[in-house]
Amino acid sequence: MTYTLDDTTVNWPKRKPFRLTDTYRGYHSKGFWYESSSYEGFEHSGTHVDAPAHFCKDKWRMDAVPLDRLMGPAVVLDVSNKTKNNADYTVTAQDFQDWEEKNGRIPDGAIVLVRTGWGQYWPNKHQFLGTDTTDTSLLHFPGIDPEGARWLVQNRGMHAVGIDTGSLSSGQCANFIAHQILCEADIIGLENVANMDKLPPTGATVYALPLKIGEGSGGPARIIGIINNPEGGGGRDEL
């Protein structure tokens, strides 16, 4: 559920883009093949994790987040029918309640994943973010409504909330209030999550493992979903 990090990675406006720089790539003078590279990028571009410190003072930074907050049963809420003609759609408490009506209560420790359908636009920056300029007033993509975020933290005990757009707060949000509410409640954020359409509404386990960056406000991550007993069999699928 992770996009490849490379020159095409959609970058947050005005931030350092991901780059790989070869140290060496070829046959060594002693005859064997050798390649290695250095990397650079921004904590919040590509598939990544937000630590609560991102928008809340004195909360966990990346290296302080307990490991168990980075894994749990997946809950996938699909709102792609509501975003189809509204790039600024924000997910409400009612959306979460409607999901529960069909699928049961969001379990404690869940990784709640909001599928807006925006994954189809990756890595086209103009379509994915609404703009390929650095003018953040032109950002348009769906997110979580502050009221939806507030309902989640006041009523449910999930570990993390993820989305298939560049930010939990929508492109046209004011002051990233959904982020502020989630960070204040120690909820981990997952952004630019790939392949959400391959997960069932329930019945998968997600592991979202970011770089353990000392004092980081977040970090690029490898996010995987393991589907429990696919098709009723005893095996499992990994994405």
Added chain:
Amino acid sequence: MTYTLDDTTVNWPKRKPFRLTDTYRGYHSKGFWYESSSYEGFEHSGTHVDAPAHFCKDKWRMDAVPLDRLMGPAVVLDVSNKTKNNADYTVTAQDFQDWEEKNGRIPDGAIVLVRTGWGQYWPNKHQFLGTDTTDTSLLHFPGIDPEGARWLVQNRGMHAVGIDTGSLSSGQCANFIAHQILCEADIIGLENVANMDKLPPTGATVYALPLKIGEGSGGPARIIGIINNPEGGGGRDEL
């Protein structure tokens, strides 16, 4: 099983050290807290994964490694008694066979972890690598003997081989032959693995999730071990 990435991360000689650079850290003019940073480093410093392409032409690079190769049942081989007075010790086929005598056959799909005891020196670069200079002829730390690596790839079907030193090939190795053998056989490498002493010889599952770097020869990783049913109970421990 992951060291924090920061200014103290032991860096491979002559390579780019890990650095975090704040974009912003403080109250935004609109009143809310905001912090974010950019990062840079070398693929093979800190706790990381080696892709087979690191030492073998046309093998998997980081983004091509199948996910299932990055997880499996842990096998922990402790040779710390043999390294105590010999920083140049290399793990032999006999060591693996002795382990099997006691613990049973190394299962297919295993993550084989070699514990040399070198973790106790992290992050003291001089003790951990044998030198804090850039003179690689002064490197001293244990590794896997080419003969041990050859026995593994010819006789067992593990997914990955990891170690608690900076390299699978020992500090005094010639031409990284253990690496060449493992890479040629599509075996994933894990280096600078932390907290191996907290894992039992068998009975844990390891997930080693590196950044999905496009065309990367490896990548910094988050490695976790989940102990199955600790102390006979129904729960689990995460490291």
